[in-house]
Amino acid sequence: MTVARLSGITYYPVKGCAGTAVPEATLTRAGLPGDRVYAIADEKGDPRWQGGDPALALITPELTEGELTLRAPGRDSIPADSADVHAWLTDVLGVPSTLVRCPAGNGGRLHLVSQASLDALNHRLAARGATPVPMDRFRPNLVVDGWDAPHTEDGAARLVVGGTELAFTEETIRCAVTMVDQRTGLRSGPEPLRTLADYRRAADGGLAFGAYFEVRRPGGLTVGDEVTVGTR
Known part of the structure; x- marks a missing residue:
């Protein structure tokens, strides 16, 4: 059985600008320090x-x-x-x-995307002859690798990662930002929104990819930490 692990931690000091990847972090009730301040x-x-x-x-x-x-x-x-x-x-x-x-920073929210979700999307993109997209198109705070099923994050009531516990709050509804190449600063749509529209419609009609979590138990986490899922 594959063990899921935390494979990336990124915070974004300025909303909309490039992120900073770090090997470890200490979460507080307010979320990831320095994120979108x-x-x-x-x-x-x-x-x-x-x-x-x-x-x-x-x-x-x-x-x-x-x-x-x-x-x-x-x-x-x-x-x-x-x-x-x-x-x-x-x-x-x-x-x-x-x-x-921004006094409230990111409001205590952590944005998480799994590698399995990205792999499933890129498989669909390749099938229609489109170029795969990198993880940074979705600007996550946390990336989890090792889940067999894509979108496991959608059904996780809670996650235990390192010394922390996270609780699911809502799916992430995607927008035009996902069409921006983070390395060139140029829009290169219509992907991935066009393909997400084929299979990731949320109840409100938006396109869901990834999920938001809040910090229930503050503590330290490190890239490589095991990720344990508690279902709803």
């Missing part, structure tokens, strides 16, 4: 997202001891507390943009 806002103060601004994927945040630095191809890095950070973002994205703090 900043956002980039438009002229109205609304957060920008990759569906409308795919070039966000090219901005790489680095959060070190509470200090945020932003990087982008072909530009000097800039500290988040620089007076020029808003001009820097505006130049990178080509539209007026400001960096803002």
Whole structure:
């Protein structure tokens, strides 16, 4: 019997921007430390997202001891507390943009996707002659490898991972962000949404892929930890 294990941990210091993969983390009741604690806002103060601004994927945040630095191809890095950070973002994205703090972070949610789910999707993509997509199209916080059945995450009432316990809250409804190539910052649809529409319709009509969990028992987790499932 295959043992399921945690194969990836990623947090996203700035909503919509590139993530930071780490080998271990300590979860709190609020979720993954440093996850989505900043956002980039438009002229109205609304957060920008990759569906409308795919070039966000090219901005790489680095959060070190509470200090945020932003990087982008072909530009000097800039500290988040620089007076020029808003001009820097505006130049990178080509539209007026400001960096803002998100007091609630990610609201304690952890986004989890299994490798089995991605493998099943890519099998369908290959069958229709489309190019497989990498895991980063779905921007998960946690990746689990070793489950035999795809979408096991949908039916897991709880997960025990390392010293933590997670509880299922809801399926993840996908949007246009999944069509953005995270390496180029360009939209390359209609996949994977077109194929997901064939077999992953949720009750509300959205396209479900992956699931959200909340932290029931804080603690440490490490890539390679065994993942134990408790069903509903």
